[in-house]
Amino acid sequence: MSDRKASTSVLALILAMVLSVLLVTFSVAAEGEDHPLMKRYPGSEISKSFIKDFDEVVMPTGKSERKGFADSITVKGKVTGIVYQNPKKRSTLEIYQNYEQAMKAAGFEFLFTCADKECGKPGPEDPLLNYRWACFEQRHATAKLARPEGDIFVNLHVCKGTDKTFLGIVESKPMEEGLVKIDADALANEIERTGHASIYGIYFDTDKADVKPESEQALGEIARLLKERPDLKLFVVGHTDSVGSLDYNKDLSIRRARAVVDVLAGTYGISKNRLRGEGVGPLAPVMANNSDGGRAKNRRVELVKQ
Missing domain, CATH: 3.30.1330.60 (OmpA-like domain)
Known part of the structure; x- marks a missing residue:
């Protein structure tokens, strides 16, 4: 095998390992654990997590302004929020691009991305994960995966100032109706x-x-x-x-x-x-x-x- 072919094979193996760490098949999520859609960046630790069976979430599709976002979408469904403490000596760019690469490979459409000052001015707390859009070396992505059984929306924000990754996932679905009976x-x-x-x-x-x-x-x-x-x-x-x-x-x-x-x-x-x-x-x-x-x-x- 030539050196070039060997290098290509090693690169493909590394990429496959990265994707297998970050992206797994869909199943049921549990509090205190990674979402089945995306595993954590290696070495990260969960510092906060929650699951809501059905809620309404605002996700940014435009930069932050002092009174809110320049543009946003509202999605409803099962909501999972996870805050990770990032491993030491890992850059925001490195962590963000690993997630971004995994989402691209899974077929996500990116609705909005930004880095550092492109993300806008310091504004209110994020409506899903309650972080402020003013951290040092920040990178953000709002993405959507279209599926027949219900679209999936991801809100990803990686921040050097707090050394945290904020991951919000909404599995959109209609509210179950007919649970309250008229008497x-x-x-x-x-x-x-x-x-x-x-x-x-x-x-x-x-x-x-x-x-x-x-x-x-x-x-x-x-x-x-x-x-x-x-x-x-x-x-x-x-x-x-x-x-x-x-x-x-x-x-x-x-x-x-x-x-x-x-x-x-x-x-x-x-x-x-x-x-x-x-x-x-x-x-x-x-x-x-x-x-x-x-x-x-x-x-x-x-x-x-x-």
């Missing part, structure tokens, strides 16, 4: 106590007013409430988030409310004389509309006692 007795108590009750178990496709089959449990309990209390009359009020124009959202909320009335009358035999569908669009939010979670809370149907 006729609880609805009755809420309406008698406050005059209204919010319903989050009635579902529509985006920009449509057709009631989806998954709404059956909630609609059945509303019908039971009305049958058990024959004197009760209700306004069925549709609410939306603020995405889109006011006129469009008001019209959509009215159509959705009247669709609910139609189903209660047609499927469950409730007299339309006891129900009136109205809509107010985004005019009565229960949360700010600047996050996915807030917008989801504002999209609802309310039962209001006439």
